Amino acid sequence: xxxxxxxxxxxxxxxxxxxxxxxxxxxxxxxxxxxxxxxxxxxxxxxxxxxxxxxxxxxxxxxxxxxxxxxxxxxxxxxxxxxxxxxxxxxxxxxxxxxxxxxxxxxxxxxxxxxxxxxxxxxxxxxxxxxxxxxxxxxxxxxxxxxxxxxxxxxxxxxxxxxxxxxxxxxxxxxxxxxxxxxxxxxxxxxxxxxxxxxxxxxxxxxxxxxxxxxxxxxxxxxxxxxxxxxxxxxxxxxxxxxxxxxxxxxxxxxxxxxxxxxxxxxxxxxxxxxxxxxxxxxxxxxxxxxxxxxxxxxxxxxxxxxxxxxxxxxxxxxxxxxxxxxxxxxxxxxxxxxxxxxxxxxxxxxxxxxxxxxxxxxxxxxxxxxxxxxxxxxxxxxxxxxxxxxxxxxxxxxxxxxxxxxxxxxxxxxxxxxxxxxxxxxxxxxxx
Amino acid sequence: xxxxxxxxxxxxxxxxxxxxxxxxxxxxxxxxxxxxxxxxxxxxxxxxxxxxxxxxxxxxxxxxxxxxxxxxxxxxxxxxxxxxxxxxxxxxxxxxxxxxxxxxxxxxxxxxxxxxxxxxxxxxxxxxxxxxxxxxxxxxxxxxxxxxxxxxxxxxxxxxxxxxxxxxxxxxxxxxxxxxxxxxxxxxxxxxxxxxxxxxxxxxxxxxxxxxxxxxxxxxxxxxxxxxxxxxxxxxxxxxxxxxxxxxxxxxxxxxxxxxxxxxxxxxxxxxxxxxxxxxxxxxxxxxxxxxxxxxxxxxxxxxxxxxxxxxxxxxxxxxxxxxxxxxxxxxxxxxxxxxxxxxxxxxxxxxxxxxxxxxxxxxxxxxxxxxxxxxxxxxxxxxxxxxxxxxxxxxxxxxxxxxxxxxxxxxxxxxxxxxxxxxxxxxxxxxx
Numbered sequence: 001x002x003x004x005x006x007x008x009x010x011x012x013x014x015x016x017x018x019x020x021x022x023x024x025x026x027x028x029x030x031x032x033x034x035x036x037x038x039x040x041x042x043x044x045x046x047x048x049x050x051x052x053x054x055x056x057x058x059x060x061x062x063x064x065x066x067x068x069x070x071x072x073x074x075x076x077x078x079x080x081x082x083x084x085x086x087x088x089x090x091x092x093x094x095x096x097x098x099x100x101x102x103x104x105x106x107x108x109x110x111x112x113x114x115x116x117x118x119x120x121x122x123x124x125x126x127x128x129x130x131x132x133x134x135x136x137x138x139x140x141x142x143x144x145x146x147x148x149x150x151x152x153x154x155x156x157x158x159x160x161x162x163x164x165x166x167x168x169x170x171x172x173x174x175x176x177x178x179x180x181x182x183x184x185x186x187x188x189x190x191x192x193x194x195x196x197x198x199x200x201x202x203x204x205x206x207x208x209x210x211x212x213x214x215x216x217x218x219x220x221x222x223x224x225x226x227x228x229x230x231x232x233x234x235x236x237x238x239x240x241x242x243x244x245x246x247x248x249x250x251x252x253x254x255x256x257x258x259x260x261x262x263x264x265x266x267x268x269x270x271x272x273x274x275x276x277x278x279x280x281x282x283x284x285x286x287x288x289x290x291x292x293x294x295x296x297x298x299x300x301x302x303x304x305x306x307x308x309x310x311x312x313x314x315x316x317x318x319x320x321x322x323x324x325x326x327x328x329x330x331x332x333x334x335x336x337x338x339x340x341x342x343x344x345x346x347x348x349x350x351x352x353x354x355x356x357x358x359x360x361x362x363x364x365x366x367x368x369x370x371x372x373x374x375x376x377x378x379x380x381x382x383x384x385x386x387x388x389x390x391x392x393x394x395x396x397x398x399x400x401x402x403x404x405x406x407x408x409x410x411x412x413x414x415x416x417x418x419x420x421x422x423x424x425x426x427x428x429x430x431x432x433x
Numbered sequence: 434x435x436x437x438x439x440x441x442x443x444x445x446x447x448x449x450x451x452x453x454x455x456x457x458x459x460x461x462x463x464x465x466x467x468x469x470x471x472x473x474x475x476x477x478x479x480x481x482x483x484x485x486x487x488x489x490x491x492x493x494x495x496x497x498x499x500x501x502x503x504x505x506x507x508x509x510x511x512x513x514x515x516x517x518x519x520x521x522x523x524x525x526x527x528x529x530x531x532x533x534x535x536x537x538x539x540x541x542x543x544x545x546x547x548x549x550x551x552x553x554x555x556x557x558x559x560x561x562x563x564x565x566x567x568x569x570x571x572x573x574x575x576x577x578x579x580x581x582x583x584x585x586x587x588x589x590x591x592x593x594x595x596x597x598x599x600x601x602x603x604x605x606x607x608x609x610x611x612x613x614x615x616x617x618x619x620x621x622x623x624x625x626x627x628x629x630x631x632x633x634x635x636x637x638x639x640x641x642x643x644x645x646x647x648x649x650x651x652x653x654x655x656x657x658x659x660x661x662x663x664x665x666x667x668x669x670x671x672x673x674x675x676x677x678x679x680x681x682x683x684x685x686x687x688x689x690x691x692x693x694x695x696x697x698x699x700x701x702x703x704x705x706x707x708x709x710x711x712x713x714x715x716x717x718x719x720x721x722x723x724x725x726x727x728x729x730x731x732x733x734x735x736x737x738x739x740x741x742x743x744x745x746x747x748x749x750x751x752x753x754x755x756x757x758x759x760x761x762x763x764x765x766x767x768x769x770x771x772x773x774x775x776x777x778x779x780x781x782x783x784x785x786x787x788x789x790x791x792x793x794x795x796x797x798x799x800x801x802x803x804x805x806x807x808x809x810x811x812x813x814x815x816x817x818x819x820x821x822x823x824x825x826x827x828x829x830x831x832x833x834x835x836x837x838x839x840x841x842x843x844x845x846x847x848x849x850x851x852x853x854x855x856x857x858x859x860x861x862x863x864x865x866x
Contacts, residue, residue, distance in 0.1 A: 001668050001830070002666040002667065002668065002830075003668075005666060022666055022829070024632070024827050025827075040632070041632075041634070042585070042632060042633060042634040042635070063826045063827045064827050065827035065828065065829055092827075092829065092830070093798060093799070093827045093828050093829060093830075094827065095825065095826040095827045096800070096825055097825045097826070099826065120822065121627075121631075122627040122628070122630055122631045122822065122823040123631070123822070123823065123826060125628070125631035125632060125633075126631060126632045131631075131632065131633075134587075134589075135587075138587060138588055141588070141590075142582075142588070149575075152475070154567075154568075154571060155571055155574070155575070156567075156856060157574075157641070157658050157838070157856060158856060158857060159641070159656055159856075159857045159859055159864075160593070160641055160656065161606075161617075161643070161655075161656050161859050161864060162864065163864045163865045173594075173608055173609065173610065174608070174609040175606055175607070175608050175609075175617065176606065176607040176608075176609075177606065177864060178645070178647075178861065180864070182864050184594075184608065191856070191857065194554075194555040194866075195555070195558070195856075197555055198554075198555045198556070198558035198559060198564075199457070199473070199474075199475060199558060199559045199564065200475060200558075200564075201474070201475040202475070207640065207641070208590070208592070208593055208640070210594070212611070214611075222594075223592055223593065223594050225590050233435040233438060233455055234435065235434050235435065235436075365526060366526070367529070386865050386866030387866070389553065389555065389556070389866075390555040390556065392528065392529060392530045393496045393528040393530070393532065393556060394457050394458075394496045394497050394498035394525075394526045394527065394528045395498065395526050396455070396498055396525065396526060397434070397435075397525070397526075405590070423589060423590060423591060423592075423624070423628075424591060424592045424624065426592055426594050428611065431592075431594060431595070431596045431610060431613070431615050432596045432819050433627075433819035433820070433822075
């Protein structure tokens with residue numbers, strides 16, 4: 001039935017000829033002698049003129065799926081340069097109920113609340129701006145993968161059903177695993193470190209991870225897509241930050257180059273940079289106190305992250321800043337203690353447009369130091385036996401990071417809620433559709 | 434510390450010069466005046482000559498991580514054409530316990546059982562053949578993605594925490610989701626159909642899926658990596674099978690071209706093909722009866738799959754065969770009933786080297802037909818409300834398939850147990866490491 005189908009974007013190659021298109025009725029204007037039907041497929045939309053004597057277009061609903069044949073005629077008023085003079089229409093699949101969401105209008109004209117968009121997720125993705133979010137997210141994730149493959153990283157696929165947590169005992173979803181309890185992985189942290197030690201040296205993974213966080217905010221998901229990498233043979237966390245500068249620069253430029261149309265639907269301008277400033281947490285706190293009279297210690301709250309980005313946006317014209325030297329008490333047991341600054345770690349966050357989108361750092365690679373760090377947290381090294389093994393057999397100095405895919409998408413497009421950047425969000429109350 | 438590090442494979446560009454290498458002590462032969470140290474990094478191995486006056490190599494253990502500097506000297510006896518005349522050795526990270534697995538010998542000389550390999554997974558991956566399994570698996574997955582992107586597919590990331598099963602109620606792992614029960618996704622089936630209907634038309638996903646199957650066999654995992662795609666605007670399942678022929682042909686040729694060294698460690702020869710034979714289940718049963726005196730009905734058991742591949746290997750010199758026309762009773766409620774053959778479906782399996790590696794088919798796209806199919810299984814259409822919505826709004830005819838990444842790796846390399854093709858397998862009894 002679809003053997004001769006051509007995509008709308010390719011119909012222009014056949015000016016003067018009959019083509020067969022297939023897609024959805026995006027819009028319809030019925031006049032007395034003819035109708036204007038806007039047909040949509042994955043490649044775009046085109047105006048099709050339908051003579052009243054050919055087909056009674058009043059039988060059509062918006063979003064009906066049709067096969068439409070017609071002659072491709074040059075049309076200089078059209079954005080794509082041609083229209084279709086319809087010779088045949090056939091309904092393949094009816095839209096037989098009233099649409100809960102209109103998908104042929106700009107989002108701001110639809111006045112939809114987020115729950116409506118998410119409840120009717122599949123339909124809402126037919127709307128251009130909403131669909132564009134995911135095209136841009138795709139490009140971000142693809143270019144993450146491309147950059148790492150180019151840099152000799154190996155992709156890994158590590159288990160999400162695990163026996164113990166990596167980041168501490170709370171915030172774990174419990175799975176009934178036959179007669180036993182298991183958990184959903186909070187991150188691939190242990191496994192990616194293992195794979196560095198297994199000899200791959202540089203590894204990455206893109207996969208869902210799970211956090212049983214009780215709070216329901218505009219920037220948290222309980223299941224999110226994590227872009228993780230880990231690399232061996234580093235000196236300290238600055239190697240990881242420098243690498244991320246190149247990585248993000250590549251990802252952003254790919255979005256700019258290949259998602260130009262999608263990006264133009266959003267007002268926000270994606271920052272261009274060669275360097276991202278690096279400040280210590282102590283310096284960040286000083287700026288907050290001096291510029292905003294805000295007294296912060298030990299970690300940055302969401303409000304501080306916002307103020308800090310505003311400050312750097314004003315200073316550098318770019319709302320991106322690395323913060324490093326976090327205290328040990330705020331970082332997991334595997335974080336490398338700072339070589340010279342007592343109580344601090346070789347770890348960092350990257351804050352983008354007011355939100356932490358990356359956490360990373362150097363990890364402990366020395367077996368004895370790691371055992372001691374585990375014990376100093378009141379944890380039992382024996383319960384980390386599997387994790388610890390490779391550290392006995394020549395573990396290289398290493399570090400890495402994780403970027404939340406939904407968070408970076410949210411900030412690249414300046415969306416207000418992280419759920420907008422997730423196909424099917426899972427939060428404190430939502431597990432459908 | 435590693436700023437000047439070069440990879441072993443690149444050292445040959447610096448003949449006559451001093452280079453800095455870093456890696457693991459792969460092998461060591463201590464003679465009275467000097468030692469031969471084989472150094473290994475992610476790019477390969479190289480022989481380093483260490484003068485006894487420079488460093489007491491008796492202090493070194495196998496798998497110690499060292500920085501080694503030395504002059505690159507041409508050596509025609511060496512496979513890579515050069516050796517290193519060592520001028521400096523520094524231990525970065527000690528291997529301070531006896532190795533539970535030797536990693537510098539061919540696998541057949543090590544006489545390891547599978548549990549030992551899996552218990553010490555990270556270490557075992559340092560062994561060349563074991564590491565090669567995953568390099569080949571990587572290439573299979575990467576080329577799956579490449580081929581689909583080239584064919585205008587959109588990558589999707591769908592939730593693994595779900596409210597209901599897709600393939601029927603059993604075999605679901607239950608998750609404690611705050612106050613509620615949720616489940617781990619058995620497949621992205623409903624979501625990938627949704628994304629076709631959402632207007633992407635062609636989508637794919639590579640991710641873990643979960644089956645709470647009680648049996649512990651050499652070909653089942655409870656968490657496996659599924660290579661899924663779904664495409665709209667098809668006529669029937671033959672479009673999907675033809676597409677898979679091109680896809681697999683591409684994947685196999687990429688492995689042959691880019692994993693030549695890794696592939697050479699395994700005896701099995703990867704089949705080359707342009708076409709894969711397609712037979713109906715009825716024809717398959719006839720062959721089994723006629724050639725093997727085996728009386729099979731309704732579905733193929735593992736033994737039948739083996740015999741059938743043996744037969745086609747003999748007939749066509751290629752152990753791959755599609756079997757289609759499965760009965761409705763053996764397929765899920767979304768399988769498209771056969772247009773002309775009553776009680777059968779437009780579905781198929783692909784059997785490779787005696788094992789089903791793909792299940793696929795055309796799906797029902799008509800809302801009423803789907804509701805009826807759900808009800809005919811004794812299920813309540815109301816509980817599939819979210820799934821059903823898009824079928825009311827112009828769903829294109831569509832179909833797709835899933836390939837088990839571990840299964841195809843297993844068959845490409847003729848491994849005996851699927852666990853060999855999984856970084857960290859999860860089965861009836863194993864959830865560590």
